[in-house]
Amino acid sequence: MAAEKMALAKAINESLRTALDADPKVLIMGEDVGKLGGVFRVTDGLQKDFGEERVIDTPLAESGIVGTAIGLALRGYRPVVEIQFDGFVFPAYDQIVTQLAKMHARALGKIKLPVVIRIPYGGGIGAVEHHSESPEALFAHVAGLKVVSPSNASDAYWMMQQAIQSDDPVIFFEPKRRYWDKAEVNTDAIPGPLHKARVVREGADLTLAAYGPMVKVCLEAAAAAEEEGKSIEVLDLRSMSPIDFDSVQASVEKTRRLVVVHEAPVFLGTGAEIAARITERCFYHLEAPVLRVGGYHAPYPPARLEEEYLPGLDRVLDAVDRSLAY
């Protein structure tokens, strides 16, 4: 296939197809993932080509989906589970936190749990309640889980390949409002490490760190700032557990200013952890406190208010100005 321009959802579809082809132990499980191809069509056509035994429509019970995926993993399978929407994952939270995350350690390393849990997350698509949340910090807080989120089609393809090959459980957050964004995907390329951050735009005056859907917003903000003569570096974190603090540190030692942007509420969020760690690591390099832009400590609002709730270009630029004002 080599290089081809494709949408992020299609890139994940291709990645799942590649994995199903390469390893008979890979299974796809979830609600409506079969004939329908998932509500976002991410698994489109896979059941037709790989059959109902490998692309499995499940009962509508998230705890059951993850719990049986654990059992399948114990039998030697590599289940890739779809949770239909971010806000639907909580019935499975017990199985993920209490069982999936801890089982490898409880067995003193004798068993492995190669389960990938795909979760379309985030807002910006005008959805009803429970369809727009960003719960990544709730998973990153749990030892035993790895948490990643691609921001573009190429990463979506490769990070999914790497997540499926991982012997650890991976929570794979898919930026649903970017599902239709196209980018070049080179399926012959050699990808970098799954948990390594990437500088997606170089700059000298300030670092914007983001992941998933907010990378695009940060790139737009950097472009707008450039017109005002400000040189902004944008770092795509890609992984929320582990977080590549070394790359953040390297960038901040250069720019001396850091703003972290995510859709999730800022309180006790990924940005809070980054702010704390970078303050420790770069105390004498920082010209300004680490600032955070994100959601508020309120339930995700109804769709007509989500533009006010979500970090957008202006709120990111406002934070850039506040940081540069120190």
Next chain:
Amino acid sequence: MTVESTAARKPRSSAGTKSAASTGTTGTKSAGATGRKTAASKRTGAAAKKSPGTTGAGPELVQLLTPEGKRVKDATYDPYVADITPEDLRGLYRDMVLTRRFDAEATSLQRQGELGLWASLLGQEAAQIGSGRATREDDYVFPTYREHGVAWCRGVDPTNLLGMFRGVNNGGWDPNSNNFHLYTIVIGSQTLHATGYAMGVAKDGADSAVIAYFGDGASSQGDVAESFTFSAVYNAPVVFFCQNNQWAISEPTEKQTRVPLYQRAQGFGFPGVRVDGNDVLACLAVTKWALERARRGEGPTLVEAYTYRMGAHTTSDDPTKYRADEEREAWEAKDPILRLRTYLEASNHADEAFFAELEAESEALGKRVREVVRAMPDPDHFAIFENVYADGHALVDEERAQFAAYQASFADAGEGK
């Protein structure tokens, strides 16, 4: 009547011929596999009447050995213990006695401060040994935290079970060594793991079966209901073995359910059976029947072993606050070990020498367990960071290094003086 699930019932690869033999319509049709035609049809008839899922009548208990130690006939389940020898019976007796001895030793070790906690199985020996001995080596067991008797049957070294109760690990054995999964403390969760594992067994075309243990308290958990749904829909080869020991810590079974638990299976489309959980023969027979159904591709079964938790929930519990002595006394009369001993003696299947030898073996086991536990070392401090991930994690590495530096700082301080 077996309600067919919507999943296609393909014969499992290694059970193709057997499944052709069982074309009945009752939940207990597997009895036909013995090949004695007239008896089989009788059994089928009896089973149709007996099948708890269809009658909706009051609880009926499968029993092969009465509390008084009398062997009673049961057309449906006798075939599953038809080939049992006196030696086998002595073996079941030995299993129960040694399990009880081990359990008593663990309780003592907790009282002596050697264990932080112990969950006793006292009174549930027959349910566990009967069902445990029904499993085949390639079957897979998903226990709660009280399945010491099942662990014994699976060949797990009993001292391995004590690590988590002593606080030196959170599990501590390789589940694949004996196809015996780790103890699961959050109740009911393991029924889903068992179901998923069984789905994998079926995908592999193997004729192994899976058995999930849980209790009357866990029967209220959503995960148990979901495991019933998933196993029925996918026709998974799993047996749900519920030990209804009447008490979920302080809550009696009537706080969990308004119908006998085995009847829940009917609503999910598979058979449920209540068995005398203090009757090791009945537990063996019924579990064998259920496991064979699973092997033949006939899907899940719910077995409710009606038993009694003679002791406290755990060593932290005080049952005098919520239940009367008379209740325990009534159940003591139905003791699982006593009734098999009566039967062995009455049938001349065991002599005094056997019982004396077993007594000595019991004491030796107690002594070994005591010695192993007392010698069990505290884990290395760095075990905190071990096996958190299979492929490693940068934060764990960083914190391990910080911890090491902190620990080393004490050594440096000592050297400095």
